[in-house]
Amino acid sequence: MSLTDAAPAEAARAAKNASHIMATLSADQRNDALLSMHKALAANRESILAANAEDLALAQDDAAQGRLNPSLVxxxxxxxxxxxxxxxxxxxxxxDLPDPVGRVTLRTRLDDGLELERVTCPIGVLLVIFEARPEVLANIAALAVKSGNAALLKGGKESTKTMLAMATVLAQSLEGDSSSVPPAAIQLVTRRDVIQELLVLDRDIDLVVPRGSNELVRSIKAGTRIPVLGHADGICSTFIDxxxxxxxxxxxxxxxxxxGYPAACNSLETLLVHESVIADAASAGTAAFVAAAKALLAAGVTLRCDAPSKAVLDQQLDEGARAKVVDAVNDDYDTEFLSLDLAVKVLPSLDAAIAHINAHGSHHTDAILTHSEANAEKFMAAVDSAGVYWNASTRFADGMRYGFGTEVGISTNKIHSRGPVGLEGLTIYKYKLRGSGQAAGAYGEGKKQYKHESLSL
Amino acid sequence: MSLTDAAPAEAARAAKNASHIMATLSADQRNDALLSMHKALAANRESILAANAEDLALAQDDAAQGRLNPSLVxxxxxxxxxxxxxxxxxxxxxxDLPDPVGRVTLRTRLDDGLELERVTCPIGVLLVIFEARPEVLANIAALAVKSGNAALLKGGKESTKTMLAMATVLAQSLEGDSSSVPPAAIQLVTRRDVIQELLVLDRDIDLVVPRGSNELVRSIKAGTRIPVLGHADGICSTFIDxxxxxxxxxxxxxxxxxxGYPAACNSLETLLVHESVIADAASAGTAAFVAAAKALLAAGVTLRCDAPSKAVLDQQLDEGARAKVVDAVNDDYDTEFLSLDLAVKVLPSLDAAIAHINAHGSHHTDAILTHSEANAEKFMAAVDSAGVYWNASTRFADGMRYGFGTEVGISTNKIHSRGPVGLEGLTIYKYKLRGSGQAAGAYGEGKKQYKHESLSL
Incomplete structure (x- = not known):
């Protein structure tokens, strides 16, 4: 690890060169580096926490004077x-996670003595932009080293002193004789206001991973041609069939x-209800809808309802509960509230619900509550989201909950990685072809034939 | 299939809506549509070839008057x-290819009655931009239908009449009662000069697949935020160790x-030679290098040599052969000649060769000729290219040669798809979670524990 106040282009070029060394390290070499990093941080607890106390004092000062959101402190x-x-x-x-690098995912004998192998490998250089939580620095550095990638790290300025202290310690741990990780492989970018300069370096930076607010992600996605792993919005819906x-x-x-955690991207923002569920006020469907509404209201939720859903609730709720049932406006169905607000809308069919979600959602995670397997399967096929759930909470959309051991981020991209992304998302593959002098021109009609024999992995 | 002269935004939106239907079709439904397309084209051979003859006549005219490259005709x-x-x-x-959609690639029991499945699915809407070869239209339409994607097709204007005739026939075949593929799923965009307008529609278009010249690919990559599957350059190298x-x-x-095919992207452009190979004029290494050079010269190749390699050849070749051994200029090592020219450079080490390829190559396909397995493995790990070969011709970089059955393109991207891309490259995955009423908040310390039990696929 190194600190760099080099010009962004130089830092990125150094990271790219280091990435070519990273790509050759064994799992043991990468794991040993992680152990060194762990030891170095553990041995320097006092000095890092002292630096952190300085950041904290400044931040408290800023918060007291209204220059910083107190929740950030x-x-x-x-x-x-x-x-x-x-x-x-x-x-x-x-x-301790399984090595994501070097996994053979295809092996084909093209011909005798000519074997093709598809093997996972690091992507190259990551640019990780994160807010001021200093522990993210250690987490990202660990993920990068584990996956054999080089990384440029740019953290929020409120943690500057802490991150400098941590990076200095990590740099020393990686500069020791025994480390195989080149210092330039993990760089803390210390120059201020360089993000825009970094985002144009698409020749040397292969993937941007923004960790932070929606606004951060949105502004980064809008400002670069480098692929961005992440999601700007989490407008998750659930449809009662x-x-x-x-x-x-x-x-x-x-x-x-x-x-569960209203500020999370996998929290519910829109509740859709099939009109037949509430068509008859005395039905079990209406009872289920009203019971759910009561439970939500009891938990402090404000229901932003369209006319049909509001009519049912106005009829069936007592006056106190009705106070938090309000009229929805159109924008509510395109809003990530991140608060205890829920938009409610009645729709005429499953198809209409699918169309609503595909048009108004954010392709993150959407669920259907239904007793019909056929409808559940149709919903899960047709809803164009990273997560499509049947009779489960959207809050399960999470790398740890999925059992990935870690989470690099949650992606709403349609290529590469989608949904909660584990270490796998920081890898790509290459094709290795081991031959013994073959020419492609020797194969074809009237010539040698390919065997294309699938080999065990 | 439909013809569209709608505004690009409307065409893309219609394609997106159609993509949500495509995503629900079974393999049989998609395969049946392919059969209908095949039958329709076969039944309308005469009218399509008649339209083609018109395009051809115009093109011959243009070529005769110098407005069109005759090789295009x-x-x-x-x-x-x-x-x-x-x-x-x-x-x-x-x-007849295996269905790329619906493959389950991960299945985990999170808890009893709560099963997670990662399943391949179409990406959504493809924008395929191709030159004037009309058969590409049929090929792309088939690949899109097979992979369950919607596609906007924009072909080169020299084939306008042929493509219109084909698209009309295909549209009729898909509009029949028996077809499940919505007409808007495959649209031939007939308005001219709309590519730039299409390339900004990143909300509705998920992937751009340019099939054509390097210039086409380069200009598309530079002009869009939509992911582009392809490669602009193919500067392939081989290193003699x-x-x-x-x-x-x-x-x-x-x-x-x-x-083999000098205009192909997987053709060799740079030959690198370890200096020790030619250090001794009487050595077997020099003999191998000179023999290879003679064979290349005999095949009509011009060798653009640096000073050390030229000195060896000047010494060992007769005068006639020497005529096509010329001095290299620096740019030669960054050039995709696409002709019978080959840049030759002597380097001091394997590391220098790796560094040269990573800096000057195009991350497409690079090879090492070596008797050393260790050096081959190091080269294949450290060279940051889609294909890394040992003792084989770079010309093997091809989807058909790899045994994929088809090739959507060759990608030098570092995410999603790399190297020759088969149908798999037109898919992504989604996570389906089938529950029975679980709440995420019920799990954690002191609460229920996840089982994270890996299930058979």
């Missing part, structure tokens, strides 16, 4: 209970999806 | 021996790689 604090230990353990956890009557299931899933 | 000709039959057979071949002495192998591979 606690995010900077590496000394908070368990945070330091979690950060260190995170490096060891990444080290015709014939659905399970009040308890609906309440459980919707309350979890909406209130 | 023959590419337009669908009546050329075997071309029509090959085009039709190509549709059936695509139909220290200790290499096999004259016959070198001559066979290098002549094939350089002269």
């Amino acid at each position: 606690s995010r900077l604090d590496l000394g908070r209970k368990g945070k330091w230990e979690d950060m260190l353990q995170g490096i060891l956890d990444v080290r 015709a014939g659905f009557t399970d009040a308890s299931l609906a309440a459980t899933i919707l309350v979890d999806a909406k209130t | 023959s590419r337009l000709d669908l009546g050329r021996k075997g071309k029509w039959e090959d085009m039709l057979q190509g549709i059936l071949d695509v139909r 220290a200790g290499f002495t096999d004259a016959s192998l070198a001559a066979t591979i290098l002549v094939d790689a350089k002269t």
